[in-house]
Each structure stands twice: as structure tokens, then as C-alpha cells.
Amino acid sequence: MGLALHILSLSDGASVTAKALTLRFREGETTVRRALNELENAGYLERRRVPLGGGRPATRTYVLRQARVRRGGAVA
Numbered sequence: 036m037g038l039a040l041h042i043l044s045l046s047d048g049a050s051v052t053a054k055a056l057t058l059r060f061r062e063g064e065t066t067v068r069r070a071l072n073e074l075e076n077a078g079y080l081e082r083r084r085v086p087l088g089g090g091r092p093a094t095r096t097y098v099l100r101q102a103r104v105r106r107g108g109a110v111a
Contacts, residue, residue: 038070039079042098051096071096078102 041059042051053068060067074080081097 038067039074043100051098
């Protein structure tokens with residue numbers, strides 16, 4: 036699919052939601068979500084919930100060019 040490479044090629048602030056990425060790839064939203072989860076589990080993406088105000092949360096996704104590794108070799 037080339038999802039990681041595509042995300043790395045995007046400019047700062049570009050949308051990397053599953054819905055936005057589905058517009059670029061022929062795979063469905065579920066497949067894109069699974070790929071994003073794999074990248075997060077491997078330490079290449081970091082997602083944080085942030086309040087928008089009015090009780091509405093948003094998820095911010097940060098792309099890491101190098102996977103975070105914990106002590107002992109596990110992904111952080």
C-alpha cells in the first residue's frame with residue numbers, strides 16, 4: 036500500500052485520518068485503519084487525544100521518522 040511513505044511525503048498539517056487517506060488509496064477505510072494501527076504499534080505514529088473545547092475531543096497524529104524504542108528493545 037505504501038501508506039508510511041505517503042504519510043512521510045505529506046506537508047506538515049496534512050490530514051492523516053483514515054477517511055482522508057482512503058481518498059488516496061483504493062483500499063477501504065478498515066484496511067487503512069489497520070495499517071495506521073500497525074504503524075502506531077511499530078512506533079512510527081503517535082496519536083494523542085486533545086480537547087477542542089465545548090467537550091469535543093480530537094485526535095492529533097504525529098509521524099515519527101524513526102520508531103521509538105523502549106529499553107529492552109520493545110517499541111515505546
